[in-house]
Amino acid sequence: MLCTLSPARAVVRVSDKHIVEKLSENYPLLSIIVGAVLVSASVGPYQNGDTQWEFEAASGVLRWGMPYVNSFGNLMNQPPLGFYTEALFFKAFGLSITTGTVLIGLFGLGCIVLVYKIGEAWYGKTTGLLAAALFAFTPWELVLSRSFLIDTQCLFFSLLYLFVGTVAVRRGSFKLFMVSGALFAAAFLTKAYAVFALIPLLLMLVHYRPKSIGRAFGWLAAFFLPAILSSFLWYQVVSGQGMLAALFQGGVVTHNVSGVVPTPFFVANFLENYGLGWFFLDAAVLSLLVCVVYRKFRGTLFSDLTCLVTILAVLGVNTFLGAALNLKSPYLDSVKFDYQTLPFFCLLAASLAPKSLSMLKSAKLDLNLKKLKFSVGLLGLTLLAASLAFNFLYIHNLSTANYLLFRVEPNVNLGYSLFDPKSQSALSLLTVTQYLGFAIALSGLGWAGRKKLPLHPRQL
Numbered sequence: 001m002l003c004t005l006s007p008a009r010a011v012v013r014v015s016d017k018h019i020v021e022k023l024s025e026n027y028p029l030l031s032i033i034v035g036a037v038l039v040s041a042s043v044g045p046y047q048n049g050d051t052q053w054e055f056e057a058a059s060g061v062l063r064w065g066m067p068y069v070n071s072f073g074n075l076m077n078q079p080p081l082g083f084y085t086e087a088l089f090f091k092a093f094g095l096s097i098t099t100g101t102v103l104i105g106l107f108g109l110g111c112i113v114l115v116y117k118i119g120e121a122w123y124g125k126t127t128g129l130l131a132a133a134l135f136a137f138t139p140w141e142l143v144l145s146r147s148f149l150i151d152t153q154c155l156f157f158s159l160l161y162l163f164v165g166t167v168a169v170r171r172g173s174f175k176l177f178m179v180s181g182a183l184f185a186a187a188f189l190t191k192a193y194a195v196f197a198l199i200p201l202l203l204m205l206v207h208y209r210p211k212s213i214g215r216a217f218g219w220l221a222a223f224f225l226p227a228i229l230s231s232f233l234w235y236q237v238v239s240g241q242g243m244l245a246a247l248f249q250g251g252v253v254t255h256n257v258s259g260v261v262p263t264p265f266f267v268a269n270f271l272e273n274y275g276l277g278w279f280f281l282d283a284a285v286l287s288l289l290v291c292v293v294y295r296k297f298r299g300t301l302f303s304d305l306t307c308l309v310t311i312l313a314v315l316g317v318n319t320f321l322g323a324a325l326n327l328k329s330p331y332l333d334s335v336k337f338d339y340q341t342l343p344f345f346c347l348l349a350a351s352l353a354p355k356s357l358s359m360l361k362s363a364k365l366d367l368n369l370k371k372l373k374f375s376v377g378l379l380g381l382t383l384l385a386a387s388l389a390f391n392f393l394y395i396h397n398l399s400t401a402n403y404l405l406f407r408v409e410p411n412v413n414l415g416y417s418l419f420d421p422k423s424q425s426a427l428s429l430l431t432v433t434q435y436l437g438f439a440i441a442l443s444g445l446g447w448a449g450r451k452k453l454p455l456h457p458r459q460l
Contacts, residue, residue, distance in 0.1 A: 031444025038437030044146030061087035082150035108145025114159035131350035157187030181223035287352035356380030
């Protein structure tokens with residue numbers, strides 16, 4: 001007897017299959033987000049004078065409608081949007097610095113998703129996913145996303161306008177590029193260092209070569225108009241500070257105290273010992289070298305060079321401000337001022353994974369360079385695995401400390417400090433939560449790697 005499925009039952013089975021496919025496709029990124037939430041819950045929130053200062057500014061918005069600090073008329077010397085965003089969150093969920101840190105954590109999760117989306121657009125899903133994992137579990141990101149500071153908000157809006165701008169340029173969509181400009185205005189009104197994400201966006205605009213110079217200038221005018229108008233409205237009309245205040249914010253114009261002599265290597269010291277670590281840095285350098293040396297990876301050369309130029313620009317400006325001009329904040333606050341480079345370090349390092357796998361596969365076919373390709377491919381995967389392992393260990397050590405100091409010079413107690421009044425013991429319940437978060441994230445990466453990765457350089 002022939003049995004057939006009813007139309008309703010067939011639809012249910014097709015629907016279930018579709019849901020399973022979607023869950024399978026999105027599980028790796030979802031696992032990273034869930035893992036990041038669990039690990040974040042095991043550390044912080046971190047506090048210092050800056051977090052209290054910014055909390056006062058957000059509280060001032062609720063009290064006076066303006067980001068005044070401590071008293072009426074004492075205006076915060078930072079752009080206003082971040083404090084108004086925080087005030088809205090406080091209005092809905094209650095006024096406390098712990099509540100505010102939850103908001104910052106949400107922006108941090110948004111940054112993870114945007115790093116994935118940018119990586120997917122520039123390189124492919126494999127690189128985007130690994131870049132998101134590296135970003136999510138870099139102690140640098142974790143500490144700032146668990147501190148009540150506007151820096152993570154600024155990075156979120158910076159990555160958002162970069163992603164939307166990337167899509168707009170590739171599609172040739174003028175309207176979408178205008179949306180990117182509006183998002184840039186939001187980022188710039190959160191913190192001026194949002195300008196650094198303009199570098200990759202402008203490089204992309206040049207790379208895709210607009211049809212005419214006039215059209216390019218029209219796009220740029222439409223892009224920058226929202227930022228110019230909103231800055232004029234705030235700095236000239238509302239606050240009366242004048243437009244120059246948009247460029248000279250906070251401690252950027254304050255010099256170091258007498259006796260403090262910055263060296264040109266303070267940024268490198270921070271990145272090596274606190275920000276990234278040697279494994280991470282080596283993975284980024286090796287990724288760039290592999291792309292330059294092996295012609296088959298030239299399809300990723302533009303993206304790799306875009307990351308490199310952005311990193312060098314941010315670090316170069318901060319080194320100049322701190323070492324050459326002897327300015328206090330760019331020197332002592334490297335953990336904040338170099339933060340805009342972190343997504344691009346992650347993208348550059350993550351792109352090493354598909355390159356390494358490709359070299360391991362091609363080593364079987366190239367007898368002349370078999371040993372070299374196999375060694376470089378194995379080294380690349382080892383560096384990436386070591387970077388993740390180092391990050392996990394570093395995060396665990398951070399979670400058991402109640403005081404952090406990110407030194408800018410070796411063996412000198414100068415740098416950015418934070419306190420964690422709720423640090424945990426080595427075997428606490430929060431530590432178990434932390435390990436669970438790591439395990440979930442790794443399961444997602446393992447699930448993504450269960451299939452054969454694309455090997456064609458245009459698919460990397």
